[in-house]
Amino acid sequence: MPKALKNVLKFLAFLSIGLLMIWLALKDMTPKDYADVKDAFLSGNYWLVVPAFIIGIGSHLSRALRWRILIDTQHYKPGVLNTFFAVMVGYLVNMGVPRLGEIARCGVLANYEKIPADKLIGTMIAERALDLVCLAIVFLLCFLLQLDIVSAYLSAEVWPALEQKIANANVTQLLVLLGIVLVVIGVVIYLLKRFAASKAAIKLRALLRGVMDGFLSIGKMDGRKLGWFLFHTLMIWAQYLAMLYVGFLCLPATQELGLTAALTVLALGSVAMIVSPGGIGVYPFLVQKTLLLYNVAGPIGMAFGWIIWGAQTVLICILGLVSFIWLPIHNKKSAGKS
Template identity: 60%
Template sequence: MPKLLKNILQSAFFLGIGVLLIWWALRPLTPEQRTDIKNAIFNANYWPIIPAFIIGVFSHLSRAIRWKLLMQPLGYKPRTSSTFYAVMIGYLANLAVPRLGEIARCGILARYEKIPADKLIGTMIAERAVDLICLIIVMFVSVLVQIDIIGAFFSTKIWTPLSNSIMNANGAQLVFKLGIAAVVIFVIYLLLKRFARSKAAIKLKALLRGVMEGILSIGRMKNKWLFLLHTLLIWVLYFSMLYAGFFCMEETNDLGPKACLALLSFGSIAMIITPGGIGAYPILVQQTLLLYNINETSGYAFGWIVWGAQTLLTFVLGIYSLLGLTLRKKQETVTA
């Protein structure tokens, strides 16, 4: 299958999931409720979106600087503007195809800063691992500080179904799957050993070596505290951006930090499920806000407002980054 056709089909599939989630969420609503959602969106106060946008820009800039720190132990010091452009173009690509952005941003930085792509992939994997740990911590703190609200929701909606599925899993099927995985790994090992001197094997080993070197760069950083500071700053800015959104609607105006922490937790999961969180983000936001006595229509409207603002910011900064790289390339061509 041609690569272009494969990407188009993949984009259509994940976009279809988002559209299906939107239809599924709107289907049980009455015409009156749909009208209430439209009115809530049109009558919202959008002035708080401006400071939220500013906070969002700084969060992306901090992410770019943090990624740059991971490259220093490898002997590379790219321009901050290049890492920022690459991050934003990656986010823009993720709106179309999930995980395409990670490949795109590594490819862009490799092209414009002459850094091996395999090592960049390793740094990206290390960065994602840190973000996953942070998300787990945020979710744990969210449950811990409001065990009576989020704890019960997490237990009934997530933990109980998950534990039941594990307990009811067929032991023979599990052993069979693990056996297949072991056989596949063993076969790959034999093939690499048998054809160790072939060009393909040498290139694969070099790629894996570069990826591992990028992953391990996090342990060789001299500025570990600066890396941790930017990691903390990124999530504080995410929290602040979402909290600013509370002031867009009267219904959410009185919500406090605990509710914001819960929305940050479940909203982050939604951004992973579908491209840019389309369809999934408003639903999870609505379900979370129900815990704080925000009615369905207001919660759904708030979810769409926040998702729309985040998507708009990503789109604007992504286009800006594409233009920035294009202008830089022209300038370098003229001066060369």
Template identity: 55%
Template sequence: MPKALKNLIKFICFFGIGVLLIWLVTKDLTPAEWDQMNQAFHRANYWLVIPAVILGIASHWFRATRWKLLMKPLGHQPTTLNTFFAVMVGYLANLAVPRLGEVTRCGILAQYEKIPADKLVGTMIAERAVDMLCLILLMALTVLTQAEVLGSYVNREILTPIGNKIANANFVQLLILLLILAAVIGIAIWLLKKFARSKAAVTIKSLARGVMEGILSIGKMENKWAFIFQSILIWGCYLSQVYIGFYCLAETNHLGIPAALAVLVIGSIGMIVTPGGIGAYQTLVQKTLELYGINKVIGFAFGWIIWVVQTILVIVLGFISLIALPIYNKNRSQNNNTASAN
């Protein structure tokens, strides 16, 4: 199958999931709830978008400078602008097809900075591994600092319903459930043994090994503390964007850092699920804000406001970067030639 067709099918599938999630959330809204959402959009304080955009640009800039730190031990020092442009074009590509952006930004930097693509892929894997580690740590922090809120939700929505079903089940139903569970575990073990040496399994093992090596390589970096500090700055910008966003709506302006942390963590999962997070981000943000007493309509509206600001920023900066890349590098080449001549 041609790669372009495969990417198109991927996009349609993931985009379809996003549209389905939006439909599931909005299909039961009453006319009064639609009106409430419309009023929330009209009453929002959009002046606060300005500091949110500044923080968004800063987070992308820190990501570019952090990526440069990973290339330095390999003997390559690309310009910060080329690295920033590559990052933004990568984000733009991710809006079309999830994970396409990683390949795109490596290709751009390889083209304009003459860095071997395989080395760039290694740095990209290391960077993504660190981001995943940061997200896991933030998840743990969210659970530890908000055990009462999250614990009551899990107990109410998950543990209690399951407990009730088990309590009301008869012996035959429990036996069938145990047999199904045993069968699933048995099939999983059989599949793992049978396909342990398959191409897919080898690829997954190689990726996992690369991720682990990427994380461990941070400790060997000359500027590891600068790398850690910039990672904190990136996620700090993300958190600040959400927190400032709370003040856009009267219904959410009382929420604090803990709620912003929960929205950041759960919303980040939504950004991974569908292209640019469409549908998944808004839905997960809505469900998260319900834990803090925000009704579903306002929660959904808030999710859309944050998502639209982030997405427009990526689109604008992505297209500016596409235009700026050849112009910047042409001028850079001419300046280098002039300097050599002198």
């Protein structure tokens, strides 16, 4: 299958998820709900978008600086501006096809800094894997800091549904499910052995080695670099959290929400950004459902989700386009000075 067609199909698949979430959010809304959403939008203090933008730029800069530290362990020293521009171009591409932007930013930096692309891909994958670890920590903090809310939700929504499913399942159904699981495990083991020498398997092993090298490079950092690396990791997530907290202040109905609520929105919002282009549809939907836990009415939660998603999207589009345009200009000037 041609690569371009594959990317188009991938985009359409992810976009369909976002459109499905939009439909699910809108299908049961009444005229009063639409009026409440409109009132929520009109009640917003949009001047607070300015500090949110500044915090957002800071988070993207911290990401670029952290990636630059990781690249430095491979004995390459890319420029700060080129690294930042590459990160923003990657974010912009991700708005179209999730995960393709990660390859794009490596390609951009490899082109302008003359760094082998495989070295950059290894560090990029290690960096994103570290972000998954950070996201898991965010989920754990959400659970530990809000045991009362989590336990109430599980008692009211999750456990009754599970108990009903188990009660309705007979022995035959359970045995069939167990058989399917065993068959899937057997097929996976067979495929791993059968195609161990294939080109795809060789590439996968090389990719995993690159990831491992990226992680091992963290351990090779001296104390000062490791300190800055961990500092920027903390700053990335702290600034994400701060953006959401400032966002709460935009609407009268969410002004009383605290950092724990922002932490929960951050966790689920991060998942939304993975499963659809730029989180379209999914991000507002998950934010709306999350804020219901904090007694925020559905229409208000929907309005808040779209405001935050819109602010993040506008920021990425502006910075991504500026970076795309300014990259050749900046590097032409740099070449002229050398």
